Structure formats: structure tokens, C-alpha cells
Amino acid sequence: MLALQYFLKRIGVSIIVFFGVSIVIFCLARLIPGDPARIALGPFATTEMVEQLRETLHLNESLFIQYKIFIVNLFHGDLGISTYTKRPVLVDIIAYFPATFELVLMSGTLMLLIGMPLGILSGAYKDTIVDHIARIISLLGVVTPSFLWAIILMLLFSYLMPIFPVSERLNETLDPPKLITGLLLIDSLIDGSLKIFGDALYHLVLPGLAIAMPAIGNVSRLTRTNLSDIYSKQYIEFAKSYAFSDFKIATKYALKPASIPTVTIIGLDFAFMLGNAFLVETVFVWPGMAKYGVEVILAKDLNGIIATALVLTTFFLIINMIVDFVVLFLNPRISLRD
Amino acid sequence: MRLLNYLKIIIFSVIIAVLSFTFVNAKTVIRTDESAIGEADPAKFSDNIDSIIMFNTYDALVDEVKDGGGLEPLLASGWKYLDATTLNVSLKDGIKFHSGNILDADDVVYSFNRLMNMGQGFSFLFGTVDSVTALDSKTVQIKTKEPFAPLIASLMRLAIVDKDDVEANTVDGNYGDNGDYGEAYLLTTSAGTGAYKITQHDPNVKTVLTKNNDYFLGHNAKAPDEAIIKYSVEAATIRTLLLRGEHEISSMWLPNEVLAGLEKEDSVDLIKINRPGSWYNKLNNRRAPLDDVHCRRALQLAYDYDALYQSFAITDSMVAGQKSSGALISGVLGYDPNKAPIERDIKKAKEELAKCKYNPSDYTLDLAWIAEVPYEEPWALQLQVNAMELGFDATVTGLPWAKFTEQVTSWENTPHATVVSVLANVPDPDALMFAQWHSSRGGTWMSAEWAQDSELDALLEKGRTETNPDERVKIYQAANQVMIDNAITLFITDFVGYQPISSNVSNADTISTQQGYGTMGRNISFREMAVN
Numbered sequence: 019m020l021a022l023q024y025f026l027k028r029i030g031v032s033i034i035v036f037f038g039v040s041i042v043i044f045c046l047a048r049l050i051p052g053d054p055a056r057i058a059l060g061p062f063a064t065t066e067m068v069e070q071l072r073e074t075l076h077l078n079e080s081l082f083i084q085y086k087i088f089i090v091n092l093f094h095g096d097l098g099i100s101t102y103t104k105r106p107v108l109v110d111i112i113a114y115f116p117a118t119f120e121l122v123l124m125s126g127t128l129m130l131l132i133g134m135p136l137g138i139l140s141g142a143y144k145d146t147i148v149d150h151i152a153r154i155i156s157l158l159g160v161v162t163p164s165f166l167w168a169i170i171l172m173l174l175f176s177y178l179m180p181i182f183p184v185s186e187r188l189n190e191t192l193d194p195p196k197l198i199t200g201l202l203l204i205d206s207l208i209d210g211s212l213k214i215f216g217d218a219l220y221h222l223v224l225p226g227l228a229i230a231m232p233a234i235g236n237v238s239r240l241t242r243t244n245l246s247d248i249y250s251k252q253y254i255e256f257a258k259s260y261a262f263s264d265f266k267i268a269t270k271y272a273l274k275p276a277s278i279p280t281v282t283i284i285g286l287d288f289a290f291m292l293g294n295a296f297l298v299e300t301v302f303v304w305p306g307m308a309k310y311g312v313e314v315i316l317a318k319d320l321n322g323i324i325a326t327a328l329v330l331t332t333f334f335l336i337i338n339m340i341v342d343f344v345v346l347f348l349n350p351r352i353s354l355r356d
Numbered sequence: 357m358r359l360l361n362y363l364k365i366i367i368f369s370v371i372i373a374v375l376s377f378t379f380v381n382a383k384t385v386i387r388t389d390e391s392a393i394g395e396a397d398p399a400k401f402s403d404n405i406d407s408i409i410m411f412n413t414y415d416a417l418v419d420e421v422k423d424g425g426g427l428e429p430l431l432a433s434g435w436k437y438l439d440a441t442t443l444n445v446s447l448k449d450g451i452k453f454h455s456g457n458i459l460d461a462d463d464v465v466y467s468f469n470r471l472m473n474m475g476q477g478f479s480f481l482f483g484t485v486d487s488v489t490a491l492d493s494k495t496v497q498i499k500t501k502e503p504f505a506p507l508i509a510s511l512m513r514l515a516i517v518d519k520d521d522v523e524a525n526t527v528d529g530n531y532g533d534n535g536d537y538g539e540a541y542l543l544t545t546s547a548g549t550g551a552y553k554i555t556q557h558d559p560n561v562k563t564v565l566t567k568n569n570d571y572f573l574g575h576n577a578k579a580p581d582e583a584i585i586k587y588s589v590e591a592a593t594i595r596t597l598l599l600r601g602e603h604e605i606s607s608m609w610l611p612n613e614v615l616a617g618l619e620k621e622d623s624v625d626l627i628k629i630n631r632p633g634s635w636y637n638k639l640n641n642r643r644a645p646l647d648d649v650h651c652r653r654a655l656q657l658a659y660d661y662d663a664l665y666q667s668f669a670i671t672d673s674m675v676a677g678q679k680s681s682g683a684l685i686s687g688v689l690g691y692d693p694n695k696a697p698i699e700r701d702i703k704k705a706k707e708e709l710a711k712c713k714y715n716p717s718d719y720t721l722d723l724a725w726i727a728e729v730p731y732e733e734p735w736a737l738q739l740q741v742n743a744m745e746l747g748f749d750a751t752v753t754g755l756p757w758a759k760f761t762e763q764v765t766s767w768e769n770t771p772h773a774t775v776v777s778v779l780a781n782v783p784d785p786d787a788l789m790f791a792q793w794h795s796s797r798g799g800t801w802m803s804a805e806w807a808q809d810s811e812l813d814a815l816l817e818k819g820r821t822e823t824n825p826d827e828r829v830k831i832y833q834a835a836n837q838v839m840i841d842n843a844i845t846l847f848i849t850d851f852v853g854y855q856p857i858s859s860n861v862s863n864a865d866t867i868s869t870q871q872g873y874g875t876m877g878r879n880i881s882f883r884e885m886a887v888n
Contacts, residue, residue: 052758059476060402061761061801067475070530102393103559104400104543113558169592177596184596190385190584301590305561313392313560313588316728318758 028342032335036328043327044085047320054318058101075101075320088324098321102314107325110310115329116200117187118299118306122291123201124226125233129287133234134280137241141276142268144246152238159235165297168228172301175224182224185303189217225302229295233287240283244276278348285341289334384887386580386861388605388880389594392587393559397542398467398515399474404779406477407877408585412565414515414548417445417464417496418508420783422872424687427508427783431459431516431549440503440823441486445496445511451572453518454546454553461490466519470537478513481506481787484820503821505828509784512875518547551575551883552583562586571883576865578886594856598624604861604887605870605880608853611731615670618856625862626674626854632687632788632874633779634680635732635848637723637739638804642767645714645748646721652843654712655773657705658742661698664848667734677849682836683793685850687874688785689825690832698840698847702745709746716747724771727754732775735848739773757801765799767806773846774804779876785832790816793844805845812838861887 055071056063075098076084091098097107140152162170176184187202188194194202195209202218248254249272257267295308307326314322390405401410419430429435435445451459468488471479484504489497500507522538525545529536538547546554549572552565565583567575589597591614597603599621608629610618618624637659645651661679668677679697684690709716723739725732733754740750755763755774763769780788791802794816798806815835822828839845855870865886873879 050758051756052762056761057758060400062402062477062480064475064479074530104397104539105559110560114560172592172596177599180600184593184600184602185586185589190387300588301593303586303589303593305558309588310560317393 025339028339032339035335036331039331040089040324040328041085043324044088045081047318047323048081050315050318052318054101054320057318058104071101097325100314100319100322102317102319102322107321110322111307111325111329112200114305114307114310117304118292118295118308120187120201120203121222121225121229121295121299121304121306122288124222125230125291126284126288128226128230129233129237129284129291132230133237134241134277136234136238137280138245138268138273140238140242141245141249141272142264144242144249149242152242156235156238156242159231159233160239161235162231164229164232164294165301167231168225168298168301171224171228183221187218187221187305188214189221192217225298225304228298228301229291232294233284233291236283236287237280240280241276244279245272248272248276274348278345281344281348282341285337285344289337292333293330383582384578384580385582385584386604386882386885386887387584387586387597387602388607389586389589389603390607391609394557394563394585394587395477395559396544396546396554396557396563397539398477398517398548399471399479399537399542400477401513401515402477404877405585405587407875408880409554409563409565410515411550411878411880412552412583412882413546413550413554414517415451415550416512416514416516417447418511420512420873420875420878422868424874427512431464432511435508437823440821441500443498443500443507444491445498447494447496448572449494451549452570453521453549454568455518455521456570457518457520459516459518459549460493461496462493463516463519464488464496464514465490466522467516468514470517470522470534471514473531473534474537474539478510478781480791481510481513481781503823505820505823506782506784506786509782510787512782515548517542518549521547551579551881560587565882567883573883575883576886578865578888579883580885580887583882598856598858601858601860604858606856608855610856612668612670612676615674615676615854615856619671619674623859624856625859625867626670626856627867627870628674629853629855629871629879630678630686630874631779631851631853632685632783632876633777633851634683634685635677635735635775635777635851637735637773637775637846637848639773639843639845640767640770640804640806641808641844642798642806643770643772645712645716645719646772648712648714649842650708650712651714651716654705654709654746655739655743656698656840656843656846657701657708658746659846660700660738660742661849662700663738664735667738668849668852670854674854676852676854678852680847680850682847683789683839683845684785684832684836685780685788688780688783688788690785690829690836692833700742705746717749719748721748721750721772723750723752723773724755724760725752725775726760727756729775729777730754735775736773739846761801764801764804767798770804770806775848776801776804777851778802779851780874781876783874785828785835786816786820789832789835790820793839807844809838809842809844812842812844859888861885863888 055068059067059071072078076087100107100110103110136152140149143149172184175182192214195205195211195214198205198208203215206214206218254271257271295306296312299306299309311326394409395401395406398414415431417432418427421428431447431451432445433448435443437443465488484500484502486499486501491497525541526535526538527540529539531537544557551568551571553568555566556564563585567581591610594603594606595614619626639646639652665677665679669675681695681697721743723736725736736752740752743750791797793807793812795808795813797803812835815831819828819831822831863886869881869884870879
């Protein structure tokens with residue numbers, strides 16, 4: 019019951035945050051210089067056409083009325099027309115979001131599969147050569163931005179050693195599976211095509227790793243620090259005195275308490291990766307929403323800007339809620355009443 | 357022995373299977389890239405990528421003849437002026453749209469009305485057209501409000517759409533009885549007669565064009581079955597794709613350092629293309645001190661054209677620019693390749709400055725470049741250095757395009773000088789010069805000069821109404837000289853593009869197509885190219 023109350027309270031807070039963000043983005047988008055109607059129709063469009071589009075977009079109304087229209091339409095599932103792609107924004111989001119979401123899921127998986135073990139190794143073998151190597155990798159991950167990783171990885175594994183593909187989600191010669199979720203890995207499995215599944219996975223490796231690298235560094239460093247603290251506790255010494263294996267001590271006694279702060283960071287990193295995907299998507303010609311988000315800002319596509327920001331906000335809010343519940347699960351000492 | 361026979365049969369079967377697979381998958385493809393966003397609707401075509409889509413999926417009544425041969429009928433079989441304002445155009449028989457419908461005069465009328473009623477794209481080229489009517493199924497009559505010599509050239513930009521197909525796919529919209537004019541339908545579909553059909557189109561990601569096997573002019577025997585245009589791809593990615601043989605033709609927007617790197621590669625050739633456009637540093641002719649012709653001339657003579665030219669160098673022997681001899685550029689009627697380029701002469705510049713009514717030290721010139729095009733900045737900085745040599749103070753600002761187009765709507769807010777590039781939409785000097793420098797046209801990004809030169813106005817108006825081509829050449833050459841003498845604008849260089857192409861398509865057909873056409877986008881004609 020307490021959990022349900024907590025859950026409902028978090029949803030209530032999230033809705034307030036959602037509308038707060040929508041107001042801020044709605045106003046900020048209108049501060050970008052240039053007339054959205056003129057930009058949309060191009061330099062040669064007639065003044066009459068520009069004025070007609072301004073009317074259609076309600077740009078001649080007051081800001082309050084514009085926001086009211088936006089909210090009413092939002093509740094009807096209508097995010098308006100993108101003046102950039104000339105399509106309904108919802109169509110754009112449905113077209114681009116799954117590609118980015120799948121990429122971020124891949125990055126999140128790589129973050130966990132590489133970051134956590136690297137941190138455990140580093141913490142378990144503190145101040146040894148293993149620790150030093152792991153720390154160098156983590157440090158490089160943290161200090162190098164994702165877009166630079168994208169270019170470095172492409173240079174190494176697509177150009178000098180042409181192992182991985184350079185662009186897009188699938189090989190051009192393959193027909194994509196029937197779109198159900200928009201996630202190629204899942205759709206290809208539903209379609210029963212292992213070839214497409216393999217190819218989609220193959221295309222995900224480099225961009226996924228490029229986005230994951232800073233998060234891998236973060237997770238690894240935090241896991242190491244927390245594990246180091248845990249390893250200095252008496253109960254670990256006690257376990258050692260019982261001659262438990264290093265593996266057992268690390269995974270059974272040290273990792274769970276050490277992972278509580280890490281889970282919080284993983285959640286935040288996961289959400290940040292969605293926002294940081296832009297340049298990586300551009301480098302790998304990834305047809306995703308992060309790239310779309312920046313293009314709509316440059317084109318002052320008001321509906322596109324707000325929709326992109328709200329999708330990112332929703333993603334952040336959901337991840338934060340999930341993280342809170344996972345932390346509750348990992349640490350029973352944190353009570354819901356607290 | 358029997359075993360041997362079995363083995364032979366198996367080997368033969370495998371060979372047949374492999375060959376069949378090879379033939380089945382022998383689809384040839386050309387992959388290229390451009391800046392987003394790609395428009396598929398012919399009433400919205402306006403820039404380079406739109407032009408590439410237009411010339412491959414739609415046809416117009418008129419086309420450019422390769423290698424500077426002027427204009428020729430395309431969907432038209434011929435044309436005849438009844439008087440100075442009435443043009444009759446007859447159509448070819450039996451030309452099929454992608455839908456299988458046959459082209460007739462109603463399609464031409466519908467295409468024109470659709471373009472003008474939607475008021476976007478190249479509709480500005482037809483402002484003087486009064487009416488377009490179908491005299492019969494094969495004849496169209498075009499009436500203009502006044503004699504308008506560039507009309508034939510402008511018709512290159514009237515893409516003819518399939519009226520029946522578009523009307524069958526029209527829904528409710530902003531255009532009264534015409535609903536949405538098929539706007540939603542033509543977002544992702546082509547309804548033209550062109551050599552390729554749009555089979556996939558995402559304006560922010562890529563467009564896939566598939567060969568139209570019924571095309572009335574046919575295709576090069578080795579033309580690609582499919583052409584893929586990708587949008588806004590990073591330069592580093594293009595380079596990698598080219599070297600892996602996974603990209604055939606790059607856009608012309610790669611940075612010089614990437615071009616210099618590609619020039620060393622065996623699998624990539626850099627094709628030199630004279631393009632119908634120029635870089636300008638547009639002087640605001642109405643703001644002091646540049647409302648005084650002598651101050652403008654001083655800047656014109658002080659600008660270091662050698663340094664500007666060198667800034668376009670890719671290698672010692674490859675320079676992506678050509679010193680300008682004024683407003684008339686290669687591919688446009690009236691261009692004179694033997695005319696001497698404008699040169700710096702600091703002594704004369706100081707003499708002109710002495711005649712200027714303003715004291716340069718009283719003015720700070722605001723010089724701008726477009727923030728989205730960072731390689732423009734050095735050309736603005738160069739003007740700053742040269743203006744300071746003359747005693748002006750000057751600031752340099754990177755203006756976002758959106759802000760620039762807003763500022764330029766009033767001459768008071770238009771910067772003293774702004775670096776801008778302009779490409780000719782059609783191979784007629786009117787489209788280039790009238791839109792930029794006639795005094796009635798101030799207030800657009802193209803006309804940031806706010807020119808108000810009565811002598812130039814008179815020549816540009818005369819050029820519009822004169823139908824004799826030889827006379828028009830004389831008129832526009834005279835107008836060009838006025839432009840230079842009165843320093844209406846500063847010419848940085850004429851465009852020369854170096855377009856990297858993969859060895860997969862490096863051959864005489866592809867290269868001659870790329871080099872043979874002047875109109876923006878016309879040179880990426882996939883049907884005339886060949887895949888090796």
C-alpha cells in the first residue's frame with residue numbers, strides 16, 4: 019500500500035515537472051531569432067504564404083493563448099505539424115525515437131557489461147597493474163566526449179581495420195523487418211530473421227560504444243571507489259578469514275552495498291545518453307531523434323523542439339522513478355516512510 | 357564414374373545457383389549526400405538538394421543543353437512567340453508519368469497554378485506571368501503582363517506534375533477547392549515524368565530513387581538502378597565511406613582539409629566543377645558611410661583578392677575558387693571568360709577614400725558572416741583588415757542565418773557587409789541580377805546591398821524585355837560594368853567545386869555530366885551517369 023502511495027506521489031510530482039518543462043521550453047523556443055514561418059517556407063515564399071502559415075501556427079496569438087492551444091492539442095494526441103519535415107510531429111517522433119532508444123539501450127547494456135566489471139576488477143585489485151589499467155580506461159572514457167569516441171572508433175574499426183559498418187541501422191541490401199516496435203533487434207526476432215538481428219546488432223556496436231564510453235568511465239570509477247570502501251569493512255576481512263574465494267567475496271558480499279550509489283549514476287547516465295546521442299548519430303548516419311532534435315532547433319521548428327524536449331523529459335522522469343525503486347530494492351534500510 | 361557424374365552435377369548446380377544469385381542481386385546503385393532537408397514536393401523545390409531531386413524525378417518544358425549549349429525543349433516539342441507577351445508551347449506526344457498517365461496541357465496548367473497558389477519554391481520566377489491556359493491537349497499558352505525575356509529559361513524550373521494522380525490523392529487543406537493540393541501526398545512520393553521515381557523519402561534521413569524504365573529519353577546503359585541521397589552526413593564519415601567503396605559521390609561541402617586528404621587516395625577522384633554561383637561580401641549601399649560610392653570603391657580596391665583566392669586552396673595546384681570578373685558567372689548568358697578579374701590597388705583605394713564625404717575614423721563597420729558556415733569567417737576578417745588599412749574601425753560577427761534574414765528586412769539593421777553565396781537558379785542573368793540588385797528588391801537575404809542605382813535599374817529592366825539574345829548579352833555586360841564601377845557589392849570569388857567521386861563511378865559519362873551543366877542541381881543527373 020505504502021509502495022502504491024509512493025508510486026502515485028512520484029507520478030504526481032513527475033506530471034508537475036513535465037508541465038514545468040513544457041512551459042520553459044515553450045517560451046525558450048520562441049526566443050530563438052527568426053520567423054519560424056519564413057524559415058519553414060524558404061526565402062522565396064510570398065509574404066501572403068508566410069502570413070498564412072503564421073496564422074496556421076497561431077503565431078499571431080499571445081503566448082498564453084498559444085500555450086493553451088498547445089496543451090489542448092497535446093491532450094488530443096496532436097503535437098502539431100513540424101515546419102521542418104512538414105509532417106505531423108508525432109509521425110517524426112514515431113519514426114526517429116525507436117532508433118535512438120535502441121541505440122541508448124545498447125549503450126546502457128555496454129555500460130553495465132563493461133563499466134561494472136571494470137570497476138569490480140579495479141576495486142578488488144586496488145593499486146595493482148589491473149587497477150591501473152582499469153583506471154586509465156575509465157579516465158579516458160570520462161574525459162573524452164562521445165562524438166570524439168565516435169570518430170576514434172570509426173577510424174580504428176571501420177577505416178584502419180574495416181571490421182564494423184560505418185553507417186545506418188542495417189546493411190543497404192537487407193530489407194528491414196515489418197515495423198512493430200521500431201526496435202530492429204526485437205522486430206527482427208518477431209519476424210524470425212536472425213540475419214537481420216545479427217546485422218542490426220553489428221551496426222549498433224560502434225555507435226553504442228561511443229555513447230557508452232563516458233558512462234563506462236563513470237560507472238567504473240564509482241564502483242571502484244565504493245568497493246574500496248566496502249573492502250575496508252570488517253565483515254569483508256571476516257569473510258576473507260573464512261577463506262571464501264575472491265569472486266564470492268566480490269559478488270556476494272561487496273557488490274550489492276557498493277552498487278547503491280552506482281545505480282543512481284547509471285540511471286542518470288542512461289538518461290543523459292539519450293541527450294548526448296546527437297553527434298554520434300550524425301557521425302554514424304543514425305536515423306534517430308537526437309539528430310532530429312538539433313535540426314529542428316536550427317530550423318526553429320517550434321512544434322518539433324517542444325516535442326523533442328518533452329520526450330526527453332518523459333524519459334528522464336521514468337528513469338528517475340525506476341532508479342528510486344531499484345535503490346529501494348537494493349537497500350531495505352531506506353524505508354518508503356523516509 | 358557415377359560418383360564423378362554426381363559431383364559434376366552438384367558443382368554445376370552450385371555454379372548456376374551462385375550466378376543466379378549474382379544476377380538477381382546485380383542492382384547497381386549510386387550513393388550521394390547533401391545537406392538536409394530534402395523536399396519531394398515540386399512546388400517547394402528551392403535549393404541544391406531539392407534541385408537534384410527535381411531534375412531526377414520531374415521534367416520541365418525546357419532543359420539546359422550540356423556543355424553550355426543554351427536551352428532546348430524537354431517535355432515541349434517547341435515554342436513560338438505570338439507577340440512580345442504571348443508564348444505558345446506545344447507538347448511532345450505520348451510521354452508517361454510515373455503513374456502511367458499520359459502528359460497533356462492540363463497537367464502543365466495545373467502544375468503552374470499549383471506552384472503559384474502555394475507561393476513557395478520557384479514561384480518567384482513567374483511573377484510576371486499573367487495566365488497559363490490550355491489551347492488544346494497539346495498546346496499551352498503563356499501570357500505575361502509585360503515582355504519577359506527570361507521566361508523560357510524560367511520554364512526549366514516549372515516541374516510538371518501528374519494532375520490526375522495528385523487530384524486523386526488530394527485531401528482537405530488550405531487551398532479552398534483544391535484542398536491540400538496534394539501536399540501530403542507529394543511529401544514522400546513523386547508524380548512526375550522523370551527518369552527516376554521516389555521509392556523512399558525521409559526528409560531528414562535519406563531519399564531512395566528507383567529507375568523509371570518507361571522514361572521517354574531512356575537511360576545511359578550503365579545508369580544506376582537506384583540512387584540514394586543521404587542527408588547531413590559528417591565529413592569524416594563521408595571520407596570513410598568513400599574509401600570503403602560504400603559511397604559514390606560526395607556533396608561539394610566537404611572542408612578543404614578533407615578534400616586534401618582524399619586527393620591522395622587512389623580510389624577517389626576529385627572532379628573540378630565550375631558552378632553558377634559566387635561568394636559575395638554584400639555591401640549595404642544605404643548605410644553611411646557606404647551610401648557614398650567613393651567609400652564603397654575604396655573598400656573594393658583595398659580588398660585583398662589574392663589572399664581571398666589563396667584561402668580557397670585545397671593543395672598547391674587545386675583552388676576551389678576563381679577570381680571574379682563581376683556579376684556574370686560561368687554558365688550564365690553574357691559571361692565573358694576573357695574579362696579581367698577585379699584586383700586590389702591600395703593606392704587607388706586611398707584616392708577614392710579621399711573623395712568620400714565621410715571621415716573613416718568616425719565609423720565602425722559591422723561586418724558579418726553566416727554563423728552556420730564557419731569557413732566564411734576568414735573572408736569577413738580579410739575585409740576587416742583591409743578596411744582598417746583605410747582607417748575604418750570594423751567589427752566581425754557570425755550571424756545565425758535566421759537572425760540575418762530577420763535583420764536584412766530593414767536597411768538600418770542590415771550589416772555594412774555580409775558574406776553570402778548565391779547560386780543561379782536558371783542560366784539567365786535576370787534571375788541572378790534582378791533579384792539581387794534591382795532597387796525594388798531590397799530586404800531579402802539575396803539583396804542585402806539594398807542597391808539603389810538608377811543606371812543599373814534601367815539596364816536590368818531593359819534586359820527583361822529585350823528578346824534578342826545578342827542585345828541581351830550587351831545589356832547584361834553593361835550592367836556588370838556598372839556593378840563594378842559603382843562597387844555595388846564585393847565579389848570574393850566565383851564558385852569552383854571539387855566533388856569527390858569513388859572509382860566505382862569515375863568515368864567519362866559521370867564526369868562529363870557533373871561538369872556539363874551550369875544550373876544548380878542539374879549536373880547530378882543519375883540517368884546520364886554510369887556505374888563501372
